[in-house]
Amino acid sequence: MFKLMLVLLALGVPASAETMHADLVLHTDRPGAVIDPNLHGQFAEHLGEGMYGGLWVGETSLIPNTRGFRNDVVAALRDLGVPVVRWPGGCFADQYHWRDGIGPRDQRPVRINTSWGGVEESNAVGIHEFMDLAEQLGAKTYVNGNVGTGTPREMQDWIEYMTSDAPNGTLAQERRANGRDKPWRVDYVALGNELWECGGNMRPEFYADLYHQFATFVKTKDGNGPKKIAAGGYGDNVRWNEVLLRSNKKDIDAITMHHFSLPTGDWKKKGPATGFDEAHWMSVLRQALQMETLIAAHSAMMDRVDPNKKVALFVDEWSNWYDVDLGTNPGFLRQQNTLRDAISAAIVLNIFHAHADRVRMANITQMVNVLQAMVQTDGARMLLTPTYHVFRLFKPFRGATQIPVTRQAPPYRFGKDQIPALQAGAARTGDGHVQLALVNLDPHRAAQVALLTDAKEAAGQILTAATMDARNTFDAPDMVKPAPFTGARLAKGRLLLDLPAKSVVVLELR
Ligand code: AHR
Numbered sequence: 001m002f003k004l005m006l007v008l009l010a011l012g013v014p015a016s017a018e019t020m021h022a023d024l025v026l027h028t029d030r031p032g033a034v035i036d037p038n039l040h041g042q043f044a045e046h047l048g049e050g051m052y053g054g055l056w057v058g059e060t061s062l063i064p065n066t067r068g069f070r071n072d073v074v075a076a077l078r079d080l081g082v083p084v085v086r087w088p089g090g091c092f093a094d095q096y097h098w099r100d101g102i103g104p105r106d107q108r109p110v111r112i113n114t115s116w117g118g119v120e121e122s123n124a125v126g127i128h129e130f131m132d133l134a135e136q137l138g139a140k141t142y143v144n145g146n147v148g149t150g151t152p153r154e155m156q157d158w159i160e161y162m163t164s165d166a167p168n169g170t171l172a173q174e175r176r177a178n179g180r181d182k183p184w185r186v187d188y189v190a191l192g193n194e195l196w197e198c199g200g201n202m203r204p205e206f207y208a209d210l211y212h213q214f215a216t217f218v219k220t221k222d223g224n225g226p227k228k229i230a231a232g233g234y235g236d237n238v239r240w241n242e243v244l245l246r247s248n249k250k251d252i253d254a255i256t257m258h259h260f261s262l263p264t265g266d267w268k269k270k271g272p273a274t275g276f277d278e279a280h281w282m283s284v285l286r287q288a289l290q291m292e293t294l295i296a297a298h299s300a301m302m303d304r305v306d307p308n309k310k311v312a313l314f315v316d317e318w319s320n321w322y323d324v325d326l327g328t329n330p331g332f333l334r335q336q337n338t339l340r341d342a343i344s345a346a347i348v349l350n351i352f353h354a355h356a357d358r359v360r361m362a363n364i365t366q367m368v369n370v371l372q373a374m375v376q377t378d379g380a381r382m383l384l385t386p387t388y389h390v391f392r393l394f395k396p397f398r399g400a401t402q403i404p405v406t407r408q409a410p411p412y413r414f415g416k417d418q419i420p421a422l423q424a425g426a427a428r429t430g431d432g433h434v435q436l437a438l439v440n441l442d443p444h445r446a447a448q449v450a451l452l453t454d455a456k457e458a459a460g461q462i463l464t465a466a467t468m469d470a471r472n473t474f475d476a477p478d479m480v481k482p483a484p485f486t487g488a489r490l491a492k493g494r495l496l497l498d499l500p501a502k503s504v505v506v507l508e509l510r
Contacts, residue, residue, distance in 0.1 A: 017444040017501065022409035022422045024451040026434065032402035033357035035427055037083040038140070039349070040391055040398060042367040042374065043317060044133075045090040046125070047116040048332025054368035054377050055133065056125050063380050067132055068124070072382045073368060073375050074136050080374065080392055084140040084187065086316055086363045087130050091115040091198035093190075094148025098158045101126020102178050115198060117331025127162060131184045140187040142316075142363070143226070145218075147192030147210055148200040155191070156217035162186050163220045188361075189218055190229035190316070194258065196240060199231065204243035207231070211244065215251045227253035229314060234258050235294055238301045245305045254361065255302075258317040259294055261287035261344065273322035273336040274469040278443060281340055281468050282414045284320055285441050288344035289419060291318070291351045299358045312360035315352070319365040319372035320344055333370050338471040339480055339502060341372050342386035342463055346439045346504040349394050350425030356402050364391075383477040386470075389463050393482055393506040396435045400427035403434065409449075412442040422447055422499075434509040436460075440499040443468050449497040453509055458488040460507030464500050 044050055057063045057070050064071045088096050092115045100109050100123045108123035125133075127143075134141045143162075145155050157171060163183045164172040172183070191214045192199045195207040202210070211230050219225055232255045233240030241255050263271030263280035271280050298313050320341055321333075328334040345364070352362050364387070368375045374388040403426040412421035423439040434455065440447045461482040470480050485505050487498035499505055 017446070019446045019448050020410045020421060020442070022407060022447055022449045024424055024449055025406045026426050026436070026451060026453070027404040027406070028428070028434070030404055031428065032354070032404055035353045035356045035397050035400050035402055036360040037398035038361040039352045039356065039359065040394065041084040041086065041142070041316075041361050041363040042082050042139075043086045043090070043363040043365050044367045045116075045370065046088050046092045046096070046113060046121060047090060047366070047370050048329065048334055049377065050366050050368055050370040051125055052122070054375070056129065058124060066136060068129060069133055069136060070377075073377065074133075076375055076382065076384060076388070077137055077367070080388065081395060082137050082139045082367070083398065084142050084361065084363070085134055085137065085367065086142040086144060086190075089115065089144055090193055090317070093144035093193045094146050094150070094199040096146050097150065097154065098127055098161070102128065102174075116333075117329045119329075119331070127158075128178060128180055131180070141185065142188040142190070143186055144190040144193055145214070147195065147207075147214055147231075148198075152214050152217045155214050159186070159189070159218050159220065159225070163225070166221070186226040188229055189226040190231060190256070191215060191218070192231045194234070195231050196233060196237070204233070204240040208244050208247035212248055212251060229254045229256060229316070232256040232258075236297055238297050241298060242301050242305065245302065245311060249306055249311055252311050254312040254314045256314045256316045257294065257298055259291055259315065260317070260319055260321040260365070262321050270321055270323050273325070274338055274471065276340070276469060278414055278468070281443055282412070282417055282419065284340055284344055285347065286417070286419050288347040289351075289423070291315075291348050295351065295355045295359055299355065302358060309358055313358050314361040315359060316361060316363045317365045318348060318362060321371055335371060336471055337372060337376070337385035337387055338469040339386055339465045340468055342390045342480065342504060343439060343441060343502060345372070345387045345390045346394070346437060347423050347441070349390070349397070350423055350437055350439065353397055353402050353425050353427060354404070378474050381474045383472045383474055384481075385472060386463065386480040389480065389482050390504060393461055393463060393504065394437060396429055396506075396508065397425075397427050397437070400429045400435060402427050409447070412445075421445070422449065436507045436509060438497065438499060438505045438507075440501060440503045443502045446501055447499040449499060451495050452493055453490075453495050454493060455490065455495065455509035457510040458490055458495055458507050460485045460488075460505060462487070462500070462503055462505045464503035468502060
């Protein structure tokens with residue numbers, strides 16, 4: 001008994017924690033929408049080491065690279081299969097002028113990145129480099145245009161530069177002279193970002209007019225232009241999005257929404273990324289669950305104004321946001337990534353999948369080194385974060401058909417607060433198999449989950465760790481990584497799953 005208690009304590013499990021029981025029902029007879037792969041999209045801003053150092057090291061770097069992009073990071077992201085990348089911002093997008101980033105690199109102007117840390121922006125990465133990165137990753141392209149300090153003319157020229165194949169067109173010729181013969185495929189163009197604040201502190205009515213003015217000039221010769229995205233409100237600011245949607249939905253393919261989870265809820269002192277207490281664990285997971293409420297509120301409004309669901313909701317920024325790592329530039333938003341981030345990412349992905357009928361893109365903030373990153377670098381070294389591993393586990397959900405899930409489970413309680421202890425999502429892949437993703441939010445109690453199924457096999461992987469803030473470091477990069485799941489038992493049409501505390505399990509039922 002004493003030995004068992006020591007083992008449990010080492011695993012971070014209080015010896016008294018009992019196992020909770022939960023029942024799941026997969027409504028396979030009521031298939032939902034197809035889960036757009038873009039729901040697993042990423043975001044790469046010119047912010048801190050999100051681009052420079054993290055992705056771009058330049059062709060002359062000692063760090064192995066392909067045309068300037070580091071091979072280790074690109075290989076890790078290729079392995080993940082990034083479906084779409086948003087670039088160049090964020091707030092940076094509304095101060096970015098695309099002409100600064102074309103032509104010989106040593107002749108490009110150096111600007112000050114006033115959005116992020118006041119550092120020099122070399123413009124070494126411009127549209128040619130971004131498109132090369134997207135090609136190296138095999139990702140779709142999401143270019144965020146500048147409305148805050150740009151003009152419709154600038155936007156129009158950029159679109160023509162990227163997409164025109166006119167033999168004598170001046171902008172197409174300029175692109176060719178800069179090394180790109182064929183036009184690029186631009187899949188998505190957003191017109192501005194967070195216009196209610198860093199994008200220009202506008203009212204929604206003012207932005208709606210500007211949006212349509214700019215959108216008018218986003219057109220390509222053959223009509224095969226990018227999907228147009230209107231920059232939405234933050235979190236529960238449904239009114240902002242409603243003003244936009246009612247303004248003229250014919251010219252809007254998607255409206256965005258951003259949601260960040262801060263442990264304290266206070267932007268001045270957000271809370272630490274590691275060494276946090278259970279109150280902060282619960283707070284972050286509660287805010288991850290809140291994504292459901294926010295999407296429901298936006299969807300309800302959109303269902304009224306756009307009942308045929310022509311316009312999509314894109315959550316093109318979402319993540320946990322903590323105090324920056326000690327000693328780092330506060331403008332670089334560098335933070336550690338722990339098991340808490342993995343658990344919350346799994347919760348949010350399950351929510352996106354459940355709302356795939358309206359939510360058709362989401363971009364975690366961000367891809368490398370910034371906020372809840374997939375990958376972190378330190379000079380020539382690189383590590384995969386717990387959040388990366390969750391995205392990898394969830395890969396089979398891309399393109400699958402969502403299956404509604406209902407559950408009966410006890411709550412996870414801390415102090416006077418309580419949230420669901422178990423969250424689940426399911427989908428059917430093209431080959432007919434069912435993917436099941438389960439999250440145990442309780443940091444102390446294991447869960448035994450039961451469900452009825454006609455599957456003959458259940459196999460998958462688990463992501464968990466001994467402590468709430470377990471993380472990967474450059475010296476120990478494999479502290480948190482998936483392992484084969486051994487807690488599944490199938491008997492007489494019933495599947496029993498033993499989930500440890502604070503874990504994510506993704507299974508395939510065949
Ligand atoms: O991702 C960091 C910043 O967060 C983005 O630039 C901005 O759009 C958001 O507020």
